[in-house]
Amino acid sequence: MEKLTVPQGAFQLARYPQRKNDPLRAWDAADEYLLHHLYEENLLDARTSILILNDLFGALSIALTDYRPQLISDSYLSHQGTRANLIRNDLSTGQVRLLNSLQDPDVTFDVVLIKIPRSLAFLEDQLHRLRACLHPATRIIGASMVKGIHTSTLNLFERIFGSTHTSLARKKARLIFCQPTMETEPGTNPYPSRYTLEDTGDQIINHANVFSREKLDIGTRLLLEHLPGTPASNTIIDLGCGNGVVGLIAAARNPTAELIFIDESFMAVASAKANFQTVFEGHRKAQFHVTDNLNDLPTGSADLVLINPPFHQERGQGDQVALHMFRESKTVLKQRGELWIVANRHLGYHIQIDRLFGNCRTITGNRKFVILKAVKR
Ligand SMILES: C[S@@+](CC[C@H](N)C(=O)[O-])C[C@H]1O[C@@H](n2cnc3c(N)ncnc32)[C@H](O)[C@@H]1O
Known part of the structure; x- marks a missing residue:
């Protein structure tokens, strides 16, 4: 130290x-x-x-x-x-x-x-x-x-x-x-801001420090297009949830699942909570945690973990955070539980995920992004 x-x-x-x-x-x-x-x-x-x-x-x-x-x-x-x-x-x-x-x-x-x-x-x-x-x-x-x-x-x-x-x-x-003067006229604070999610027409609220605050990220969009909907998905975790769009769509595709939204940013979790409550009007059960990774969750408790991992971190940690997220996902998943991620193709995460889970399948991809899936065995 x-x-x-x-x-x-x-x-x-x-x-x-x-x-x-x-x-x-x-x-x-x-x-x-x-x-x-x-x-x-x-x-x-x-x-x-x-x-x-x-x-x-x-x-x-x-x-x-x-x-x-x-x-x-x-x-x-x-x-x-x-x-x-x-x-x-x-x-x-x-x-x-x-x-x-x-x-x-x-x-x-x-x-x-x-x-x-x-x-x-x-x-x-x-x-x-x-x-x-x-x-x-x-x-x-x-x-x-x-x-x-x-x-x-x-x-x-x-x-x-x-x-x-x-x-x-x-x-x-x-x-x-x-040296501030109160004579300036800065206008009103424009945050939180909103955009419309094209597919559903939902208004997505974004506090100022939220990832891809102005529009849906293209990697996130690819993941949303392929999100799994299975009756067995009882507990779904949106890890690094940002404004919560991934968990929102996963909840819509899995009507009986309980959603858990996690981010280390207070503004992210507040945005995800506001969006979930607006869309489901209090009729759906969900948890919202501001924490580091999957720290607070019990081992073997989740059916599906969804991640669009952080890349260039403010803290300069490269892909360490993402790799830590994959490791913790394996711990928190039930047997036969699934990890789905979207990531830049060039990061080559399939190698680390395959090493960790003993399997990793590419669901789809384009020139820039891939969606990877691994099953806990
Ligand atoms: C690429 S963004 C994805 C946001 C959202 N899922 C989306 O697709 O729009 C990654 C998110 O991971 C969060 N994050 C970074 N480090 C984290 C950690 N250690 N624990 C939990 N979340 C973290 C960031 O705050 C950020 O919201």
Whole structure:
């Protein structure tokens, strides 16, 4: 495990879930830049109230625990990582108040620190929500690796808060400075947004940080066209459910099945729940879990697991998450239970799935995507 050394102290930090010999650190140069800047400019005193957005595994929150910060994140993995890192450094988990991305703090803050998320839509939603948490002297500082800051990022800050400028780059990281004025007219928050699912005419609601928020993903579309409908499907899991379209269609094709929707994004699960309840008007049974993978589910309990696995992860983990999903699916499936996935053809997942299940059939495919099926024997 690596040690983050900053003016605020030295902290042992690990990513979550923790993996042996993980080459990736639990923080980046933008975290270090931001913490050095707060110290060098003497921006904090004992009474400063701090809100932190999108802290990946708690590096910022943990270095700033003396100020009892509040942390907002859409990621269950970030919440868990922050808790584990607090404990690792003999700090109380009560020293950081963890909120999810749909919870708005009910106070104002002197300093708001924003790790810039990958999704511009999510940043837009967060900046809109933030307006209720500001007082006239609130200082906003964004931080990101240089490649994560675009003209559109700065335009968003300007439009919602007013005058914005950036720092020089340091170790390929940059800070964004914004002194908000309430004189800007940013319009209303456009999120959650909706699109119509062509085949059924259903309106699909999408919170800002949801995968393929504007339209149905083409891989997902292929999976929907081939979803199995069998009377034996009693328990169906939509793993990495996003807005829940896969589980919705699976529920329609399997009228007696119970659906379980799982995602590590709070916004994803909230969207899936809203969509399921709208379509089935409370007449269908379903479970909704914000968690890591199939962590909370009993062994040998599911008939069918459906996955459109995450690919390029914000956490830079490549295909590790997908492979972990396949392994856990095997554990959670009943004998003769089925795993169905859609994935980019070039990823070659059939090799790993075949190794794991002892079988893997290609149901269909096009130039870009394949649908693979494996049966637990
Ligand atoms: C490619 S998207 C698929 C979303 C949806 N099923 C669809 O087809 O539109 C992958 C999803 O996996 C979720 N995810 C990533 N890592 C996860 C994890 N460790 N546990 C649960 N869900 C995860 C992401 O938040 C994302 O919603």
